[in-house]
Amino acid sequence: MQNYLEELNDVQRAAVTTTEGPVLVVAGPGSGKTRVLTFRISYLIEQGVLPWQILSLTFTNKSAREMKERISKVVGGKANQVWAGTFHSTFAKILRVEAEKIGYPSNFTIYDTDDTKSLLKAVIKDMNLSPDIYNVNAIYSRISSAKSNLITPKAYPQMEELMIADRANKRPYIHEIYKKYTIRCKKAGAMDFDDLLFQLYYLLHLNPDDVLDKYRKKFKYILVDEFQDTNYLQYAILKKLTLYDNSKQNLCVVGDDAQSIYAFRGATVDNILDLSKDYKTLQTFKLEQNYRSTSHIVQAANATIGYNKKQIKKKIWSDKGSGHKIKVIKAMSDTEEGKRIADAIVEQKNRNHYSNSDIAILYRTNAQSRVFEEYLRRYNITYQVFGGTSFYQRKEVKDLLAYLRLTINQKDEEALKRIINYPKRAIGKATVEKISALAANTDQTMWDCLTKVEVPTRARGQLNGFKLMMETFIQKAATVDAYELATFVARQTGLITKLKADTTIEGLGRLENITSLLDGIKEFVENDEVIEGAIQTDKTIGTYIQNIALHTNMDEEEAGNYVTLMSSHAAKGLEFKSVFVVGLEESLFPSFMSMNSQAGIEEERRLFYVSITRAEEMLTLSFAASRYRHGKTNYNEPSRFLAEIPLDHLESNFTMGAQTSKIAPRARVSGSLKKKRTEAVLNIDPADFKPSPASEIEEGMKVLHMKFGEGKVVHIDGDRDKKVATINFSQIDDPERRLMLKFAKLQIMP
DNA sequence: TGACTGTGGGTTTTT
DNA sequence: CCCACAGTCA
Numbered sequence: 001m002q003n004y005l006e007e008l009n010d011v012q013r014a015a016v017t018t019t020e021g022p023v024l025v026v027a028g029p030g031s032g033k034t035r036v037l038t039f040r041i042s043y044l045i046e047q048g049v050l051p052w053q054i055l056s057l058t059f060t061n062k063s064a065r066e067m068k069e070r071i072s073k074v075v076g077g078k079a080n081q082v083w084a085g086t087f088h089s090t091f092a093k094i095l096r097v098e099a100e101k102i103g104y105p106s107n108f109t110i111y112d113t114d115d116t117k118s119l120l121k122a123v124i125k126d127m128n129l130s131p132d133i134y135n136v137n138a139i140y141s142r143i144s145s146a147k148s149n150l151i152t153p154k155a156y157p158q159m160e161e162l163m164i165a166d167r168a169n170k171r172p173y174i175h176e177i178y179k180k181y182t183i184r185c186k187k188a189g190a191m192d193f194d195d196l197l198f199q200l201y202y203l204l205h206l207n208p209d210d211v212l213d214k215y216r217k218k219f220k221y222i223l224v225d226e227f228q229d230t231n232y233l234q235y236a237i238l239k240k241l242t243l244y245d246n247s248k249q250n251l252c253v254v255g256d257d258a259q260s261i262y263a264f265r266g267a268t269v270d271n272i273l274d275l276s277k278d279y280k281t282l283q284t285f286k287l288e289q290n291y292r293s294t295s296h297i298v299q300a301a302n303a304t305i306g307y308n309k310k311q312i313k314k315k316i317w318s319d320k321g322s323g324h325k326i327k328v329i330k331a332m333s334d335t336e337e338g339k340r341i342a343d344a345i346v347e348q349k350n351r352n353h354y355s356n357s358d359i360a361i362l363y364r365t366n367a368q369s370r371v372f373e374e375y376l377r378r379y380n381i382t383y384q385v386f387g388g389t390s391f392y393q394r395k396e397v398k399d400l401l402a403y404l405r406l407t408i409n410q411k412d413e414e415a416l417k418r419i420i421n422y423p424k425r426a427i428g429k430a431t432v433e434k435i436s437a438l439a440a441n442t443d444q445t446m447w448d449c450l451t452k453v454e455v456p457t458r459a460r461g462q463l464n465g466f467k468l469m470m471e472t473f474i475q476k477a478a479t480v481d482a483y484e485l486a487t488f489v490a491r492q493t494g495l496i497t498k499l500k501a502d503t504t505i506e507g508l509g510r511l512e513n514i515t516s517l518l519d520g521i522k523e524f525v526e527n528d529e530v531i532e533g534a535i536q537t538d539k540t541i542g543t544y545i546q547n548i549a550l551h552t553n554m555d556e557e558e559a560g561n562y563v564t565l566m567s568s569h570a571a572k573g574l575e576f577k578s579v580f581v582v583g584l585e586e587s588l589f590p591s592f593m594s595m596n597s598q599a600g601i602e603e604e605r606r607l608f609y610v611s612i613t614r615a616e617e618m619l620t621l622s623f624a625a626s627r628y629r630h631g632k633t634n635y636n637e638p639s640r641f642l643a644e645i646p647l648d649h650l651e652s653n654f655t656m657g658a659q660t661s662k663i664a665p666r667a668r669v670s671g672s673l674k675k676k677r678t679e680a681v682l683n684i685d686p687a688d689f690k691p692s693p694a695s696e697i698e699e700g701m702k703v704l705h706m707k708f709g710e711g712k713v714v715h716i717d718g719d720r721d722k723k724v725a726t727i728n729f730s731q732i733d734d735p736e737r738r739l740m741l742k743f744a745k746l747q748i749m750p
Numbered sequence: 751t752g753a754c755t756g757t758g759g760g761t762t763t764t765t
Numbered sequence: 766c767c768c769a770c771a772g773t774c775a
Contacts, residue, residue, distance in 0.1 A: 059765070088765050113764085137760090193765055264763065365762055367766085387764090428751060550765070569763045591762055607763080630761060631766040 004039055004074055008032070015285040016040045019047065019221070022242075022279035023252040024272070028316040029301070029613035030292025030575065033254050037225055038067055040252065041082060042074035044221055051081035053220040058086055059229055061551065063573060067225075083219070087234055088193060089550045091200040094215070095191070096546065101208040102199060107409050107542055109190040110549035114393065115414040116140060116192045123180045126440065133170055134177070142166075143178050147194040148231045148266035150201065153179040187445065189411040197233050204240045216241055220250060226572070227255030231266035239278060249279055257312045258305050261569055261607045263599070272312070290316050290613075292575050294323020297612065297619050300649040305609045307644055308602045325651045326612075328642065329622035334583075337624040338371030341580050342379050344620060345563065348578055352618070356382055358577035360564040362611050364589040368582065369565050376563060386566040392551055396499065396510040397517050401545070403489050407473040408542045410447040413439075417446070420466060423498045427466065431459045469493070482544040483525045486518055520548075568611040579615035581608070584623040584639035608641045696748060697725060703746040710749065 005013055012032055015025045016039045027033035037056070045051055058064045064085045072079035083090060092110065099106045111119065117136045120143075124134045146156055156162060156175040166174045185192065191199055204212045222242060224230065230238075242251040257269045276282045290298050298318040305311065329344065331337035341361060348354050361372050366387045376383045391397060399422060405415040417436075421427040435453045439446045450467045469492065477485050490496050499511040524547065525539045564576065568589075583589055589608065594600030612619055623638045697703065701713045711727040725746075 061765095086765065132759095135760095196765085261763075262765095265765085367761090424752080426751070567763065588762095593762060603763095629766075 004042070008035070008039065009289065011285050011287055012036050012039075015287070016043050018283055018285075019044055020248065020250060022249045022275070022282045024227075024275055024282055024284045025252070025254040025287060026272075026284065026312060026314060027254055027256050027287040028290055028314060029256070029259065029610070030290040030318075031287035031316070032291055033225075033256075033287060034063075034067070034070070034573075036287070037223060037254055038070040039074070041067075041071050041084075041223065045071075045075045045078055045082075049221060051078045052083060053218065054082045054084075054223070055090070055219040055221070056082060056084040056223045056225070057090060058084070058225040060573075061086055061089065063225060064089075086550065087230075088196045091196045091237075092191075092546070092550065095196065095200055095203070098203055098211055099199075101211060102203050102206065103186065104191065104199070105189045105409065105411075107189070107546075109188065109405055109409045109412045109415070110196070110546075111185065111190045111192045111414060112393070112549070113140075113193070114398070115190070118414055118417070119184055119188075120177065120181060122436075123177055123184060127173065127176065127180065129173060129177075134173075138169075138171070139174060139177055142171075142174050143181065144194050145266055146178060147198045148233045150198070150233055150236060153182050184413070187411065188413045189409050190414070194233075197237065201233060201237050201240065204237065212240065216244065216247070220248075222251050224251070224253040224255075226259075227253035228257050228260035228269055228272060229255075229262045229267045230271050231268060232271075233266075235271045235274070243278060249281070251279070257310075258308075258606055259572065259610050261572065261603060261610055263603050264594075269310070286314055288314050288316050290318045291320075292616055293318055293613060294320045294617060296323055296325050296649045297615050300326055300619075300645045301609055301613050303646050303649075304605065304612070304641060304644045308605055309598075310602065324618050326645065326649050327618075327620045327651050329620060330638075331622060331624040332626065334368075334371055334624045334627045337582060337622050338375045341372060341582060341620075341622060342375035342381070344580070345376075345381060346379060348618065352578070354577055356561045356563045359580070360566065360571065360574070360576040360578075360614065361580045361582060362566060362568045362571050362614065363581075363583050364568060364591060364607075365583075366567055372565055372582075381563055382561060383563040383565055384560070386564065387570050390551070391513070391516075392548060394510075394513050396495070397513055400486070400490055400495055400514060400517060401548075403473070403493055403495075404486060404541050404545055406447075406470060407477050407485070407489070408545055410470075410474070411445045413446050419493075423494045425462055425466060427459060427462050431455050431463070477541050481525045481539040482541040483518070483522045485541050486521045490514060490518065568607050571614050572610055575614055575616055577616045578618035578620070579612070580620045580622065581611045582622045583627075584621055584642055585627065585636035586639055587634075587636050588627070589639055589641070605641060608639075694746075697746060702749040703727065704749050 005016065008016065009032075012035065015023065015036050019040070025033065025036060027036070041054055041056060044054055056064070056067060058067065068079050068082065068084050071082065071084075085093070095104070095108070096106050099108055117140055120136050120139055121131065124131055124136070124139070146162070151159060151162070153175065156178055163172070163175070166172055185195065204215065207213075219241060222238065224238065238251060238253075242249050253272075253275070255272055257272055260267060260269045263269075276284075293301075295318050298316055302316055327344075329337070329340050331340050345359055348359065349356075361369075363369065369385050369387075373383065373385065392401070399419060402415040402418040405412050406419065409415075417432065420432060431453075434455060435446050435449045438444070438449045438453050442449070444452070450463050453463070455463065472492075473485065473489055476488060480488075496511075496514065499507060499514060502508075502510070521544055524544050564574075568581070581589075587595065590601055590604035594604050612621075621642060623642065625635060627634050627636065697713060697716070699713050699716050703711055703713060710730055712730075713725050713727050716725050727746075
């Protein structure tokens with residue numbers, strides 16, 4: 001019985017079987033923390049705890065999914081009934097049920113970062129504030145951090161510290177923007193990412209219909225992975241659920257302060273330190289044996305992280321032998337770095353018999369992936385890039401989703417603004433602004449105003465048509481499944497036709513994206529998901545949209561034999577036989593954004609620590625003397641983190657600090673080779689030029705144009721005032737032009 | 751109204 | 766370098 005317990009070391013086993021009361025597991029890299037978590041859940045179930053009384057929170061959908069898979073290997077199908085998900089997705093699920101208690105519709109829309117920024121821009125514009133001073137990104141991060149610290153729009157102006165900082169930055173009205181933004185979100189029936197936490201907290205806090213008690217009873221055991229990455233608000237929610245009179249305080253958190261890499265978005269290690277103050281009977285287990293990496297790697301990591309002042313003491317060790325020393329590659333330029341890494345990969349594949357999937361390239365910024373992609377492609381090595389823009393952020397995908405979103409929630413202004421004139425249906429900026437203004441002044445939504453706004457007859461007709469079309473979608477949504485509706489919408493709106501008309505490579509890609517989106521929806525309709533012991537039969541578009549709102553492209557992983565390219569952040573929790581950490585230069589890693597504070601540098605160092613501890617057998621670090629960035633060549637010193645690794649862990653032929661090379665790197669030439677499309681310089685005297693009336697121009701005529709010179713009318717299409725002439729101008733580079741006759745000034749030549 | 755061009759600005763990590 | 770936006774022109 002329970003033979004899996006025998007696979008664990010003493011500390012791990014204790015962490016698994018100590019089920020009652022508050023538990024903190026401090027888990028170094030590779031120390032088997034995921035095993036502890038999954039076995040703990042399995043153990044709970046075996047002890048008779050009902051699966052749906054267990055809440056397991058993670059940061060990514062991927063780790064939630066993996067967790068479920070691993071539990072099901074031990075306990076079988078019951079695993080699906082555990083509440084295992086990300087903070088955001090789990091709380092969204094609860095809010096769907098309870099939203100109306102706090103004034104939101106249960107079909108609320110989730111605004112992603114783009115939607116949020118777009119709405120913020122609109123608010124800033126409405127308030128007549130300068131978009132330069134009130135930079136959207138800055139405002140967003142300000143509001144996000146307010147929410148993450150449980151500061152309401154009402155409380156914000158009373159926070160002396162915040163207001164002083166805002167005034168110092170010449171942005172005294174942030175609290176007003178925050179307030180208006182909140183109102184607009186609510187009016188749109190929408191929550192942003194932070195709201196999923198923030199509103200859940202207030203739901204529990206305000207406690208309508210004793211909803212707090214309901215969830216306290218429901219979740220008898222709560223587990224949290226990557227606890228070091230939780231923010232104040234997340235911890236506050238956990239406390240709400242587990243810290244009260246007569247609570248059993250069955251909260252188990254697993255984390256590693258050394259791997260805290262999300263402070264920039266409000267995560268705080270203080271949560272780990274506060275734990276023992278809040279939970280008096282806290283039991284702590286330290287997992288210090290690293291089963292992942294060989295000794296040189298572990299010791300290098302220990303030495304590096306030792307430079308950080310703030311940390312929980314622990315000694316990570318490995319008994320896997322010393323293994324390979326760490327290799328450092330010094331390249332002249334970013335291009336050379338790409339080539340040398342690709343060469344090294346080829347070599348490792350041959351010498352160590354690694355397959356592609358054993359290898360990962362980790363970088364600080366997603367933009368760095370390009371060079372590596374180029375060389376890997378050239379060498380015919382299969383790779384997969386993670387991060388960057390997600391599938392669901394692609395324009396065409398968002399367009400179709402916006403139609404579907406509006407079908408579900410007509411209050412969703414961001415969706416409406418996105419598609420009201422896409423594909424083009426002659427509803428221009430002026431019209432949209434009128435609608436928006438009316439909505440703002442009358443407390444109605446933009447949807448309500450579509451038919452009420454006063455506009456010229458032509459626009460009126462277009463608006464009616466648009467609304468009518470949307471209404472057919474809304475009606476259909478009630479009767480058909482998600483796939484049927486989505487296909488109908490894609491055709492009916494003209495999106496498909498529009499994309500098919502574009503035959504460029506990018507155009508084909510876009511059409512393909514729409515097809516895979518539709519395929520995805522089909523899959524959703526056809527595959528059954530079990531929730532709390534029951535098969536989910538709701539296959540409506542509403543359920544679909546809710547399910548995908550929180551997907552990221554990290555979730556799109558497919559099995560295959562490829563080299564992994566991803567940011568260091570994204571690599572958290574993963575492991576590879578061979579890891580390349582590239583771009584180790586000052587201002588890049590550590591990032592220049594973090595270089596002016598000790599805390600910033602320490603976070604970068606933790607990120608470096610996370611990066612190098614992904615490696616099992618081989619670790620290669622690289623930097624380039626020059627790097628092409630933002631159109632300029634930069635010269636940076638090697639990263640300080642390289643110098644922090646004791647020399648005895650590095651391959652012998654390398655010493656830091658000695659800048660041997662005096663040769664200047666080759667300059668880029670691409671700029672000068674760029675072909676510029678220039679118009680021919682024609683000497684036509686405006687005085688001699690007498691344009692002929694558009695109605696007289698016919699196919700076959702010779703005409704003269706002020707800028708393009710002489711040309712022959714090849715073809716005329718369109719009718720009445722929309723005639724377009726295709727004209728071949730012999731005197732310019734790119735001779736065939738299409739001009740609208742109504743505007744084109746052409747003189748008929750004999 | 752819409753397509754296209756030029757410029758000017760920013761520039762990290764992600765649920 | 767890449768993107769978003771304003772301005773221009775048809």
